[in-house]
Amino acid sequence: MLIERGFLHLNQGKHYWVREAYPADAVSLRSISSDNFVVVDQTSGAPEIIAEVDFRSALQTLHEKAIYLLEGRRFIVEKMDYDERKAYVKRTEVDYYTNAISYRNVKVLEEFRGEEIAGARKSHGEVHVARQVVGFKKVKFHTMENVGFGNLQLPQDDLQTTSFWLRLDGKQVAALGGTPDERVLAVWGLSYILHRLAPLFLMCDAGDIDEAVCDDQTGSPLTPVQQRPAAFRREPLPSQFDPVIFLYDNYPGGIGLSEPLFRLSGRLIEHAAEVVAQCECSAGCPSCVGAHIDPGRNLKRMVVEILAGLGAVRST
Ligand SMILES: [Zn+2]
Known part of the structure; x- marks a missing residue:
C-alpha cells in the first residue's frame, strides 16, 4: 500500500522512504489524534498560549466554566472556540475543580x-x-464535596x-x-x-x-x-x-x-x-x-x- 501511494520505493529487496516529509512528524507522541486544542491565557493584556491539549481530553477539561489546572495554577475557561480549537482562560483562585459528566x-x-x-x-x-x-x-478540593452543577x-x-x-x-x-x-x-x-x-x-x-x-x-x-x-x-x-x-x-x-x-x-x-x-x-x-x-x-x-x-x- 505504501509503495502504491508513492511513500516507499522497492529496490533490490529493500524498501526506501522516498517522500520529502519526515515520517515521524505525522505521529504525535502525546496522543493518537493530532487535532489539538491550544489554551490561551488572557489574564494579562497580552494573550499567551500556555498549553496544548489533545482533542479527547479537551472536551472534558476545556469546556466553558471548567477549571483548568496547570502546574498548580487554576484557570477558568471563559470561552471554548470549538472550530478554531482554542480555549480562552483566565487565572482564578476558586476552591473547587470541575469534573465533566x-x-x-x-x-x-x-x-x-x-x-x-x-x-x-x-x-x-x-x-x-x-x-x-x-x-x-464542581468538586471542592480536599473534601471532594459536590458544590454545584452546570449543563x-x-x-x-x-x-x-x-x-x-x-x-x-x-x-x-x-x-x-x-x-x-x-x-x-x-x-x-x-x-x-x-x-x-x-x-x-x-x-x-x-x-x-x-x-x-x-x-x-x-x-x-x-x-x-x-x-x-x-x-x-x-x-x-x-x-x-x-x-x-x-x-x-x-x-x-x-x-x-x-x-x-x-x-x-x-x-x-x-x-x-x-x-x-x-x-x-x-x-x-x-x-x-x-x-x-x-x-x-x-x-x-x-x-x-x-x-x-x-x-x-x-x-x-
Ligand atoms: Zn469509604
Whole structure:
C-alpha cells in the first residue's frame, strides 16, 4: 500500500522512504489524534498560549466554566472556540475543580474471550464508545464535596478501542432491594472502585482506562437520575436491567490493558471487596465506592453485596 501511494520505493529487496516529509512528524507522541486544542491565557493584556491539549481530553477539561489546572495554577475557561480549537482562560483562585459528566454508550463489536464467573460473565474484546459531555460538576478540593452543577452541549466523540467488561446478573442486582436509582448508583459504586484499583494491577495511569455502565437489555447507558442534566431527570430508569461495567482503554485502538484486566479480574474483585470492607466510612466515600453517593442511603452495603455475589471473600 505504501509503495502504491508513492511513500516507499522497492529496490533490490529493500524498501526506501522516498517522500520529502519526515515520517515521524505525522505521529504525535502525546496522543493518537493530532487535532489539538491550544489554551490561551488572557489574564494579562497580552494573550499567551500556555498549553496544548489533545482533542479527547479537551472536551472534558476545556469546556466553558471548567477549571483548568496547570502546574498548580487554576484557570477558568471563559470561552471554548470549538472550530478554531482554542480555549480562552483566565487565572482564578476558586476552591473547587470541575469534573465533566459524560454519557458513555458502549457497544460490543467483538468478544475476544468470555468466561462465566459467580454472579456475572467477564469478557474482553473490541468496543465502540460514543461519549458526549452533557454537564459538569464542581468538586471542592480536599473534601471532594459536590458544590454545584452546570449543563453543557458538546459534540459526540467516538472511540473504537478494547475493553474488559463484567456483565452482572440482573436478577441478583434486582434482589439488592432499594429503588432502581439506588441499584444503578451501587453498580456505579462498584465500577468506581474497580476503575480506581485497576491501575495498581496494570501499572498504568488512572486516565489510561475509563469506565462506563450500560444496560445489556436496552443497549443504553445506565445513568443515575441525580447525575443527569436537568432535561433528562424525569425519564425513569427501567425497573429491571442487566448492568454491564466496562473498563476500556482510553485510547483509539486500545493499548493492551483489557486482556490483563480480564486475567487479573478475580484478584481485582477480591481486592475491591477488601478495600470497601476496611474503609471506615459508613455509607460510602471517595476512598471506597465514590463521592457521588448520597450519604443518606446505604449504598456501600449494596456494593458489598454485589461483591459477595461475585464470590469475593472478605478478609475482615
Ligand atoms: Zn469509604
